[in-house]
Amino acid sequence: MSDLFWPGDERAGEFMSEPALLQAMVRVEAAWLAALTGSGIAPVGAADSLADLVRDEDAPAVAAAAEAGANPVIALLPLLRDRLRERNVTAATWLHRGLTSQDVLDTALIVCARDAVDQLRAELHGQIVTLAGLADKHRASVMAGRTLTQHAVPITFGLKAATWLQGVLDSADGLDSVAVELPSQFGGAAGTLAGPVQLATLAGLDDPARQAAELVRHAAATLGLPARAPWHTSRSPITDLGDALVRCTDAWGRLAGDVLTLSRPEIGELAEPAADGRGSSSAMPHKVNPVLAVLIRRAALAAPAAGAQLHLAAACAHDERPDGAWHLEWPTLRELIRHALVAASQAGELLAGLRVNTGRMRATAESAAQDLLAESRALAGLFAAAGPGSGASATGTAGYLGANELIIDAILERAASHLKEDR
Amino acid sequence: MSDLFWPGDERAGEFMSEPALLQAMVRVEAAWLAALTGSGIAPVGAADSLADLVRDEDAPAVAAAAEAGANPVIALLPLLRDRLRERNVTAATWLHRGLTSQDVLDTALIVCARDAVDQLRAELHGQIVTLAGLADKHRASVMAGRTLTQHAVPITFGLKAATWLQGVLDSADGLDSVAVELPSQFGGAAGTLAGPVQLATLAGLDDPARQAAELVRHAAATLGLPARAPWHTSRSPITDLGDALVRCTDAWGRLAGDVLTLSRPEIGELAEPAADGRGSSSAMPHKVNPVLAVLIRRAALAAPAAGAQLHLAAACAHDERPDGAWHLEWPTLRELIRHALVAASQAGELLAGLRVNTGRMRATAESAAQDLLAESRALAGLFAAAGPGSGASATGTAGYLGANELIIDAILERAASHLKEDR
């Protein structure tokens, strides 16, 4: 998707596009129909993959019809049934039987989200490799540490990259956990599976409740999703996903903020990768703006509020299906995933091509050495007080790097372990 | 626009669509070009309306190219210049001279927003008429007042409608104020108008700074917008607009919430207007869901966070153009305006066709009269204590309505005065 209001949006791919949602809804209906026929509830003739019934071009019509039922599933069903009837009346009759629209929409959104999460995990994998390389390569590239905007003590760029990596690893761990837990949703009209149980009963099957549970497992397995007790109004799967996504944009926002500061011309220690035409201005021919970092920062400022909206929706998930809170989730989740995907791709490109000016780093650190070593002198004074010559401050910024190597190594080890598990 | 993730979105019209933004950007460039030629800075041959240069179908290509400059204006200009060059080389040369991309994008968004605000004001006008009618018609329709979910003292439905009206009038007043103040943005690369001033200087005009100011007024007047000192980093125009929009959704959210409660089957005092197929369920044939109120509530839950994002962007509007905060405004403002437009239309329809079950209201009030008159008895006790027979509680819920009429009249008067000014 490209979006005039959202530069870079095509990086988000089609994971959360309207056609993707449309096709995912059809896949959910197909998985359920397969479960109904597979179990013997629906006649064998009801089997139909639903393939090719709906085209991407149908999205606007379904969307336009969605208001009447306040969700797109109710609008999709007549279209599906009408077209299906032409080739398989039995399938048309059995379509969606025992489901409620929330089953289909929740599961379809999860299907779309899962693919997006996989893409994000791949992006994170690449960033971990890149950042581990930067942390290792620059473990001796001394630069000024800065706290509350002012020079503090020396650090290395390797250490900074390692702390970026720490955030990215936290994000990756979070997404890994979420990825395996994204559940299907099958609960029927009010989360009791009453419809499926009645269908099993009417079909004369033994232990109809177990049959209904089996239907759920069958359909979930078809979609490659774990089953879960109906969660129509227990929205942790959605808020967990949202929180994990925001954790990603937090990590990227933080590193983008560092790039923005350190690529100011007066500092000049980092620069974005050059690309033809990138960073240009409509008025000033000399300009090379750090557009990747700018757009990542945009996402990082936007995402926390989206995550909060998902929690608000969860807190207002009343009755057996809520009166607006559920409806708030869909566009919110879409935007949050888009922000994450775009920022992931931009952060990956930014990091892969990041230009590190170690000379400028060193020069600034050296010219600020008096300040950067003030703490060192103060500590040396402690021992000096114990007797002449017993204490000495660091003699240069490179001599006051503390456990720089150890900390970098610890984070690199964590990265290596993550990458190994990821294979 | 229809949107599968957003039932009812087509009610938002095209005010904030990508084509609308695209055309608005072209209009801004055209207004500036006209100002340049009108002032004698650009040669007469540079005059060109830019009409027909860009088609709606160009939006995706411009959007795709927008990332390189982190905004769509930088992507639009080469396309405009290339096409313009074929019919008017001079115009192509003078296009955008003296502007910066923020000038064009801010003004274009304001152009789009202004049209949306006008639409909203028209919707509010209609709602005020409707609500005034409901308040007047039902000034004697007694119902239970409810506080913290429990029966309190009697009210009338007319009074409830009047308090809804109060919120809608507050919203309308807010939008009226904002509407006349939405400014154009013309400041040049860093808000100094240096480009326009240099152009005037090079053109040999007297008092070039005044000429630049004159250019701004000319272009603003062409677009029907007031001029204002450059506000690249003073974002009150955007946050004021945002706040006014959220005030609208607050008002609608509150009345939708009342409708949702009062249309529960156990209460049954209100019902949404019926429409063919509206409110149906995918599973339960008997269902008539209050979908308008549900979707309005969705907007009311969504809008406050969007308003806050605009403030966050304003608070982070650093330097002479910020590094991400500005970029956050565009999609946020779009979504907020869409929410407002959709909810406005839905609220209008909901109110216009609202079904008021006065019988049910009366019956509930009567059956709860013992509770609804508890305060009355307590107050009567005060006077009773002063002597036998000196105090008496209300003898029925209709006898304990307080200043119901006066309050309704006061709000109706305010409505009448608003409608008179609005003509």
Add this chain to the structure above:
Amino acid sequence: MSDLFWPGDERAGEFMSEPALLQAMVRVEAAWLAALTGSGIAPVGAADSLADLVRDEDAPAVAAAAEAGANPVIALLPLLRDRLRERNVTAATWLHRGLTSQDVLDTALIVCARDAVDQLRAELHGQIVTLAGLADKHRASVMAGRTLTQHAVPITFGLKAATWLQGVLDSADGLDSVAVELPSQFGGAAGTLAGPVQLATLAGLDDPARQAAELVRHAAATLGLPARAPWHTSRSPITDLGDALVRCTDAWGRLAGDVLTLSRPEIGELAEPAADGRGSSSAMPHKVNPVLAVLIRRAALAAPAAGAQLHLAAACAHDERPDGAWHLEWPTLRELIRHALVAASQAGELLAGLRVNTGRMRATAESAAQDLLAESRALAGLFAAAGPGSGASATGTAGYLGANELIIDAILERAASHLKEDR
């Protein structure tokens, strides 16, 4: 109030402290009691100023008792009545008659908020004077303009101060509007004034509804607040106040962000006012951190979400008194006002003592002149193309300041006009 979690909080004064709220609630009850006796509804003997009945030390006990009724008014009343009974049984009997707890709490919060708003207006007045001085003094202090973190075209520090002033003026205008509209709240149990009307009826007064309205006007006038139709569930007065406060923190956040960037050692164009011990570090003896700007930025990041919470509460103000949304407003409004008061004071001090290093500004601008004049050269090229020698770029950064003077003058004029009205 000082607060270990909130450095600088003592700058907020006591406007929103628990004792202030407690005393304000008593003042509201007293104003109502005076209205009841003044109107002849309550006997003359019921007159009592309620002075000295409640001490600040009572706050914890009232707070602890507040949960039972879900608000502090219900907890305050028995305490007031018990103490009053000892000196004036009649007053104890008539206390609070005709009111509901929301009347007292809403009005008390408004009383506290109004005082805070007046304090903020005074702070803003001072900042306008300071900023006008800075803008005028530095209208020729050339510095690099920066967009998307990179050098753009030259500006002056006077212009930057003028754009800060623009934001502060917008904030002041907003608060001025809000200040005169903060209303009292008197509506009785469900907003009908049924209690007051019944009291007037029982007292044998003519036109009891008018008498009730008169009571409201009387009590409001005693408190110096405008009356308004009951707004128990039409919360614009609260959201308007919140929005105006956030507009303030936006303006301060933006200028604090500029100070933070420009006081980085590599840029060094601005510095916070020095104060003994301020900006020190627990580890690094050389440190002088820009703590005022840091803490202002904290407020600016915090305030938008608080404003949004007030809107969310407004959107959920259902029934005749809502079930949680109202209760969310009190601490939110307190925190927002505290943030605004602290940031106001810090911004005032920051601006009053801001150290402007014009030499550093000039030096940076000169060394970056090639870039800062790139636009100028491009525009000159336009005319040069028309013939030899016909175009010329600016010969120095001071020569490319555009309408710097005009824009500063326009904003100073607005400031002067504001200050004149403010007297």
Add this chain to the structure above:
Amino acid sequence: MSDLFWPGDERAGEFMSEPALLQAMVRVEAAWLAALTGSGIAPVGAADSLADLVRDEDAPAVAAAAEAGANPVIALLPLLRDRLRERNVTAATWLHRGLTSQDVLDTALIVCARDAVDQLRAELHGQIVTLAGLADKHRASVMAGRTLTQHAVPITFGLKAATWLQGVLDSADGLDSVAVELPSQFGGAAGTLAGPVQLATLAGLDDPARQAAELVRHAAATLGLPARAPWHTSRSPITDLGDALVRCTDAWGRLAGDVLTLSRPEIGELAEPAADGRGSSSAMPHKVNPVLAVLIRRAALAAPAAGAQLHLAAACAHDERPDGAWHLEWPTLRELIRHALVAASQAGELLAGLRVNTGRMRATAESAAQDLLAESRALAGLFAAAGPGSGASATGTAGYLGANELIIDAILERAASHLKEDR
């Protein structure tokens, strides 16, 4: 803590009070001092527990002094050193050596938060027991299922309690994960441990970097916290905690919302536990408001925004210590934890004493049976079409409960497993 603006706040205990934070900061300094002396870096004479040096009454003075350094640690140190000097000059000299204020404040907040989290886990344990009891006891208590406010299909109150339990279990799982990961923070001035390493060097210890790491482990172990690579600017520990807390309030908000709806007089299926004086009104003697649910809902509306603020702070954690974002975390985390603690206690009490009117549930379900069985009839029609008598709809609401038992059992099994691990 009691709080006039926050009814019920005393339920939060003292976990996040100013004295608690003060004492926690002292504990962190003491743990570090013990590590310094234990390692042989500081002389044996520097050992001091710091006990009794600071009293709760010192909090205001420390708070008032905190602005100068923008955090309370910088204000605490002179006070600690002055008092310590009187009894142990050596300890005063070695206090805080090698640390930065963020180390102390972050770790102190974690110490306070951990205790609060343990309290929350205990509350959740109790709720799980209660809810499991309700789910089991009411597995046959038929009631109307409601979706989008309207009657849907039958459910049981046991199933509703089970879905509440599902949310509470998700919350408990989340808190369990967070509880074991809340880390100490020891990184020194810019996260390099340069100070500790220099101290070890000056003390003549072998492998000073390892010694520094050992110091960190020692101090962390003293506090009972896991060590972690410095996370000054990688704020996942804070955002993970925040997200886990919001997940709790989501779960309670959802069940409180159900209680609020179902305790409306027109529905009357649930009621809060009665308590003397609870739920009373200042005006209406008959009132029994559901104040626990009202106040829980307040927390649920408030918490998501607080969680988002923590993410915003994480996304803006720039440089080696950020310029405002860090400072935003402290009061935000305090409020979020208070909300969670208060709501936890209220939810526990609400659930433990919840009054379930199964008669009213059954009566409503029976009177609405025609609607509640509409889906059943539609499904029966499917089979009926296959031949006369082959399909039959449910004959009563109790006959259309689907997999009610199975779903309840599955969730009860999860609860049992959770409780077993929890022992």
